[in-house]
Amino acid sequence: xxxxxxxxxxxxxxxxxxxxxxxxxxxxxxxxxxxxxxxxxxxxxxxxxxxxxxxxxxxxxxxxxxxxxxxxxxxxxxxxxxxxxxxxxxxxxxxxxxxxxxxxxxxxxxxxx
Numbered sequence: 001x002x003x004x005x006x007x008x009x010x011x012x013x014x015x016x017x018x019x020x021x022x023x024x025x026x027x028x029x030x031x032x033x034x035x036x037x038x039x040x041x042x043x044x045x046x047x048x049x050x051x052x053x054x055x056x057x058x059x060x061x062x063x064x065x066x067x068x069x070x071x072x073x074x075x076x077x078x079x080x081x082x083x084x085x086x087x088x089x090x091x092x093x094x095x096x097x098x099x100x101x102x103x104x105x106x107x108x109x110x111x112x113x
Contacts, residue, residue, distance in 0.1 A: 027072050029065050032057050034102065036065055037091070040075060041099060044090040074098070 028034060032054060039045060039053050051062055066089060069075040074095035080086040091098075 027068075027074070028098075029068060032061060032065055033069075034105075036062070036069070037074070037095065037098060037102065040089060040091045040095070044078070044088040046080075046086045046088055048086075050089065069095070 028037070035054055035057075036050065039050055045053070047062070047066075050066075051057065051059065054062065066075065066077070070077050073092055076090050076092050078088045078090070080088060
């Protein structure tokens with residue numbers, strides 16, 4: 001494994017209250033944020049599909065997290081204008097760019113359980 005010194009990190013030397021990594025992790029949400037992004041990696045899903053897939057998440061928490069992701073440009077919200085007035089959610093270009101990063105986090109989690 002490569003050993004990286006602190007000087008090699010682009011964020012080293014920054015004040016801790018102005019850390020772009022911390023801000024990015026905050027934007028990804030809490031407990032359910034990464035799970036929602038994982039679900040949307042496979043394509044567009046409607047709200048109820050997401051809620052059924054993500055066991056243990058309340059409607060309010062899911063709604064708030066989706067709104068946060070939309071405000072941060074990570075997902076797209078597309079009203080369907082059908083009889084059920086469904087809304088589809090999918091990853092934006094910015095959200096899709098997280099795929100390889102989340103894959104690295106997955107690999108890291110598997111290596112260091």
